[in-house]
Each structure stands twice: as C-alpha cells, then as structure tokens.
Amino acid sequence: MAQPETDVFARLERFYDAVPRDATVTEDIGEFVLFVRQGPGWPYYARPRLGADTPSAADITAVRRRQRDLGAPEAFEWVHETTPDLLAVARSAGLEVLLAPLMVLERAALVPDLPLPNATIRFLDPSSSRFATDLMATRAVGQLGFGAPANAAVPVGVRAAEPAGPRERDSLPPLSPELVEEQRSRYASGRFTGAVVESPTEGVLASGLTQRVGDVAEIAGVATLPSARRRGYASQLTASLARHALQNGVDLVFLSAGDDDVARLYSKVGFRRIGTACIAEPAPSEI
Ligand SMILES: CC(C)(COP(=O)(O)OP(=O)(O)OC[C@H]1O[C@@H](n2cnc3c(N)ncnc32)[C@H](O)[C@@H]1OP(=O)(O)O)[C@@H](O)C(=O)NCCC(=O)NCCS
Structure with missing residues (x-):
C-alpha cells in the first residue's frame, strides 16, 4: 500500500x-x-x-x-x-x-533492465584494485556531464562545440589518494553504492550513485558524457541503482531532478514527483 x-x-x-x-x-x-x-x-x-x-x-x-x-x-x-x-x-x-x-520511486512502475547499445552496467567494488580508476572515471563523467546540461542553449550563430567525450574524461586531473580512501570506506560501509555504464571500447560513459541511510536511499550524481547521450544510459543506470537498493532492503528510493526535462526522464523510469527540493x-x- x-x-x-x-x-x-x-x-x-x-x-x-x-x-x-x-x-x-x-x-x-x-x-x-x-x-x-x-x-x-x-x-x-x-x-x-x-x-x-x-x-x-x-x-x-x-x-x-x-x-x-x-x-x-x-x-x-x-x-x-x-x-x-x-x-x-x-x-x-x-x-x-x-x-x-x-521524486519518489513507485516500485511497481520501475522499468525492467534492458540491454544497452554497446555498453553494460557495472557496480563499483570498493575491494577491487580498479576502485580508484573507477572512482576517477565517475568523477570525471560527473564533472563533464553536469558542466553540459542536456538542454543547454547554444546562442544563435554560434557553432555548437564538439561534445565532450572519453578524451576529455581521461584528461582531467586525478583524485587525491586521501579522497579515494575516504570514498572507499564509505562504499565499503554500504553508505554509497556506485554504478557505471561502460563500453568495451570507450570506457565509462555514464555514472551515478546511491547514498543510503537505513531503509531510505537517494540516487544522485547521475550523468552521461555529452558524447554518449540519448542512448538510454542514464535511464537504465537509474533503474539499476533503484533495483539494487530495493533488493538490498531499501523501501524508499528518491531523487531530486535538476529541472523539469530531467524529471520527465525519471518519470519514464518509474519515479513520481511529490514535491520540491530547494x-x-x-x-x-x-x-
Ligand atoms: C540528464 C542526463 C543524465 C540524461 O542522460 P542520457 O544518458 O542522455 O539519458 P537517456 O538517454 O536515458 O534519456 C535521455 C532522452 O533520450 C531518450 N532516449 C533514450 N534512449 C534513446 C535512444 N536509443 N534514441 C533516442 N533517444 C533515446 C530518452 O527517452 C530521453 O528522452 P526525453 O529527454 O525526451 O525524456 C544527461 O543529459 C546529463 O548528464 N545531464 C547533465 C547532468 C544532469 O542534469 N543529471 C541529472 C541530475 S538530476
């Protein structure tokens, strides 16, 4: 009910x-x-x-x-x-x-897992030797993703710049070892769960995470590299994070969408608007 x-x-x-x-x-x-x-x-x-x-x-x-x-x-x-x-x-x-x-997840409305074009979803493992590399890739994708909102207007007469992609992701400076270790312990405690959309040839193209306290979890930081948008990556990644939370004892999954366009994407995944985060x-x- x-x-x-x-x-x-x-x-x-x-x-x-x-x-x-x-x-x-x-x-x-x-x-x-x-x-x-x-x-x-x-x-x-x-x-x-x-x-x-x-x-x-x-x-x-x-x-x-x-x-x-x-x-x-x-x-x-x-x-x-x-x-x-x-x-x-x-x-x-x-x-x-x-x-x-x-927005909160309507459990019954959550979309099923669907195969993604040229990519798969992988959860970050804090005990893996890849964790630091994965964390850097997710941070870089987040930085480039949030730096280029989906609906950013290009002024008339200005040629749109080439969308940022794997090259730009890999040229961002590395994270400090202290930050990597701090994040590793938060992932290991179950406070954070991260996931990426990964292509075998282009690496991490989208990322996002869940932060959990008790039986409540928030999905945050969902971003797709500008070069990899409109392939369903963010939608499926969000659905996977939500399903993973539900399967691990969470019963309230929520998020706040940056704007109404992003909210429309999340409503297609199974979320329903209940209010406004300021x-x-x-x-x-x-x-
Ligand atoms: C918002 C954001 C995460 C969406 O990423 P994305 O991977 O392009 O998202 P999806 O591909 O799942 O969906 C985007 C749109 O493409 C459509 N789409 C999905 N698969 C598609 C396909 N194969 N072909 C064409 N369109 C497709 C979706 O229906 C959706 O349409 P809509 O905007 O009309 O609802 C991305 O634009 C981004 O990183 N923005 C900046 C950061 C941000 O705002 N994050 C959200 C924080 S709340």
Whole structure:
C-alpha cells in the first residue's frame, strides 16, 4: 500500500539530517544546522534543524558569515513542503533558489533492465584494485556531464562545440589518494553504492550513485558524457541503482531532478514527483 505523503516527508527529513553526519561536525546557527566537512571531499550545506521553526533572514545572514569564515560555499538546502515559508525568507535575504522536482520511486512502475547499445552496467567494488580508476572515471563523467546540461542553449550563430567525450574524461586531473580512501570506506560501509555504464571500447560513459541511510536511499550524481547521450544510459543506470537498493532492503528510493526535462526522464523510469527540493546560494548580485 502507498505510504501517506506526510510520512514520506518525515522520513526524507530524517534522511537529509543523517546523511552528512558521518563526514561532518555540526553547528546549530539559529534554526539551521550547518554541516562542516571534516577531511577531503565536497563541502556540505546548511539546512533547517529537525523540528525547528522557519529560519529567519538573520539566521541566513549568520550562516553565510560562518560559511565564509570556514571557506565553505554559502549553500542551503531544504524541502519546500516541510519548510514552506523559507522560500520567501531566502529570496528576501538575497538567495537564489533552484526548485528541483523531488521524486519518489513507485516500485511497481520501475522499468525492467534492458540491454544497452554497446555498453553494460557495472557496480563499483570498493575491494577491487580498479576502485580508484573507477572512482576517477565517475568523477570525471560527473564533472563533464553536469558542466553540459542536456538542454543547454547554444546562442544563435554560434557553432555548437564538439561534445565532450572519453578524451576529455581521461584528461582531467586525478583524485587525491586521501579522497579515494575516504570514498572507499564509505562504499565499503554500504553508505554509497556506485554504478557505471561502460563500453568495451570507450570506457565509462555514464555514472551515478546511491547514498543510503537505513531503509531510505537517494540516487544522485547521475550523468552521461555529452558524447554518449540519448542512448538510454542514464535511464537504465537509474533503474539499476533503484533495483539494487530495493533488493538490498531499501523501501524508499528518491531523487531530486535538476529541472523539469530531467524529471520527465525519471518519470519514464518509474519515479513520481511529490514535491520540491530547494537548493539555494547567493544571487550573483549578492556575492
Ligand atoms: C540528464 C542526463 C543524465 C540524461 O542522460 P542520457 O544518458 O542522455 O539519458 P537517456 O538517454 O536515458 O534519456 C535521455 C532522452 O533520450 C531518450 N532516449 C533514450 N534512449 C534513446 C535512444 N536509443 N534514441 C533516442 N533517444 C533515446 C530518452 O527517452 C530521453 O528522452 P526525453 O529527454 O525526451 O525524456 C544527461 O543529459 C546529463 O548528464 N545531464 C547533465 C547532468 C544532469 O542534469 N543529471 C541529472 C541530475 S538530476
């Protein structure tokens, strides 16, 4: 039976609060909790504390000051349905807010595994000697993929650049050994599960991962090299990550889509929009 949406939002809130904690220390600032990363890796954001009131503009200013002091990005995230009044507060405090479709998997609607053209899906194994190479390839694919959104407009009169492919992927700088080891332990603990779409001749063409806390998992970082798009790679990779999570005891799989076009792709895989994830940073005029 489908769970009531309110229960899903409460579970998502607990997930978002838990997920950064094994790599951060927290600071309570007003109604926010700021996650401060310890060690290598991508810095985290501030979000409303569990059960807190709506943060104020003064709370936002205080968090931004602290983030600047720490050299961390001035980043905020929350779920609109859980903290609805924060959107107006954030905008009035000078933040630009991305409204990302928040989607949950409808288990019965999950598409079956289908063969991919010239490629197969492989899960990353943290105990394998290939792990560091795989991690580098997935990071490079993510960087090139997110650097070239699917619907990026090319100005009239400008010839579209050749889409980035395996050559560009292989020319990005390597990851630090500290980061590789930090990631290896997070994969080994089951917190992260990564998968790639791999071609026998061109290597890793698409990548994505699941982060899991208890029986909730978020699919994130799904990206396809610009040279390998529209072959079904991201759709099938997302379906495989979701199926793998379900087969390993997860019963709520969710994601936030970058925009409505990407949300359409995920809805074809079996996800349904339930709300909006807000991702905020200072508007360009505020930096
Ligand atoms: C969004 C993104 C991951 C999609 O990757 P992709 O591998 O091209 O995705 P798919 O091939 O599975 O699907 C893309 C489209 O191609 C279509 N398609 C799938 N197989 C196809 C085929 N063999 N021939 C033609 N079209 C095909 C899909 O139906 C889908 O169409 P739609 O956009 O109208 O829904 C990719 O554009 C990307 O990396 N973007 C930047 C990063 C990003 O936004 N990631 C999502 C984060 S939430």
